[in-house]
Amino acid sequence: MDTPLDTPDLSELEARAAQQRPVFGEHAHILCDNLVRIYKTEGVEVVALQGLDLLVEKGELIAIVGASGSGKSTLLNVLSGLDVPTAGVARVAGTDLLSMTAKDRLRYRREVVGFIWQQTARNLLPYLTARENVRLPVRLARNRDGADPGELLDLLGVGYCADRRPSEMSGGEQQRVAIAVALANTPQVILADEPTGELDSENSEQVFAALRRATRELGVTSVIVTHDPLVSEQVDRTVGIRDGRTSSETLRREASDGRLIAEEYAVLDRVGRLQLPRDFTGALGMERRVRLELERDHIGVWPDRPRGEDTE
Numbered sequence: 001m002d003t004p005l006d007t008p009d010l011s012e013l014e015a016r017a018a019q020q021r022p023v024f025g026e027h028a029h030i031l032c033d034n035l036v037r038i039y040k041t042e043g044v045e046v047v048a049l050q051g052l053d054l055l056v057e058k059g060e061l062i063a064i065v066g067a068s069g070s071g072k073s074t075l076l077n078v079l080s081g082l083d084v085p086t087a088g089v090a091r092v093a094g095t096d097l098l099s100m101t102a103k104d105r106l107r108y109r110r111e112v113v114g115f116i117w118q119q120t121a122r123n124l125l126p127y128l129t130a131r132e133n134v135r136l137p138v139r140l141a142r143n144r145d146g147a148d149p150g151e152l153l154d155l156l157g158v159g160y161c162a163d164r165r166p167s168e169m170s171g172g173e174q175q176r177v178a179i180a181v182a183l184a185n186t187p188q189v190i191l192a193d194e195p196t197g198e199l200d201s202e203n204s205e206q207v208f209a210a211l212r213r214a215t216r217e218l219g220v221t222s223v224i225v226t227h228d229p230l231v232s233e234q235v236d237r238t239v240g241i242r243d244g245r246t247s248s249e250t251l252r253r254e255a256s257d258g259r260l261i262a263e264e265y266a267v268l269d270r271v272g273r274l275q276l277p278r279d280f281t282g283a284l285g286m287e288r289r290v291r292l293e294l295e296r297d298h299i300g301v302w303p304d305r306p307r308g309e310d311t312e
């Protein structure tokens with residue numbers, strides 16, 4: 001029998017549904033949707049990212065934290081254009097990181113993102129002054145719109161180091177100059193891998209203050225991978241990664257009396273999955289399944305059976 005002309009077929013219905021559905025993270029500056037990265041070494045597969053979702057708004061300063069091996073560096077390598085994910089969507093400032101050509105990748109790394117490494121010595125050339133270090137990437141990119149080195153160093157609180165070489169600066173001063181170098185070609189995003197890993201707490205605080213100032217004044221978006229336990233007091237949002245997925249978020253906000261409050265949340269993914277903290281499930285002996293109950297203003301989660309019941 002002929003299909004009536006006004007009856008849409010299945011593929012058309014699917015296309016219509018896709019059109020009507022809001023696109024995940026449409027307006028985010030950084031978008032990771034179901035990101036997967038599998039490494040293969042000698043026939044063994046390691047799943048470093050397993051369906052990671054992350055949205056970062058333009059001008060946000062976020063930290064990524066997580067145990068060793070949770071996938072932080074893998075994520076940063078993807079966002080910086082050094083590594084290509086196995087599957088999923090990764091988009092930064094409108095650039096699709098999975099479909100870039102080699103030429104796009106070069107342009108992306110030169111113009112869209114700025115990078116700061118943990119090792120202070122890796123960020124700066126030892127025989128150049130701070131000002132010359134900031135000027136170098138602008139010259140290499142033949143960028144006529146590069147930032148003014150003196151203004152950048154002033155903004156980051158290290159204007160007084162402009163004519164010093166790295167050996168004449170403290171570790172914290174060097175990292176703040178490194179932020180200026182990363183910002184020299186006016187990137188839209190700053191990525192930093194453990195930028196305070198080699199610093200004491202006072203210098204760390206100054207580096208975070210410089211990153212906050214750069215984010216606020218220049219409107220860049222910053223993502224910092226760190227082990228610093230006090231980081232959640234220093235950034236807008238701290239995203240915890242566990243087993244290659246985002247698992248928790250800590251938001252920093254100012255209370256009405258001016259105090260800074262850091263509140264921790266679990267991440268609910270797009271299909272409603274939630275990772276319960278291991279110490280919570282462990283404390284109540286929750287294993288394979290839990291009982292859920294919808295209350296008026298919350299959802300209760302109970303162990304499968306009360307503790308001790310199966311030993312009686």
Ligand SMILES: Nc1ncnc2c1ncn2[C@@H]1O[C@H](COP(=O)(O)OP(=O)(O)OP(=O)(O)O)[C@@H](O)[C@H]1O
Nearest residue numbers: 039041046048066067068069070071072073074075
């Ligand atoms: N090039 C690679 N080849 C094979 N496996 C890798 C490679 N890079 C990372 N991995 C594995 O992927 C997983 C995630 O590693 P990743 O370096 O992203 O973790 P991390 O959270 O940054 O750890 P750390 O805090 O120790 O730096 C780990 O199991 C790691 O062994």
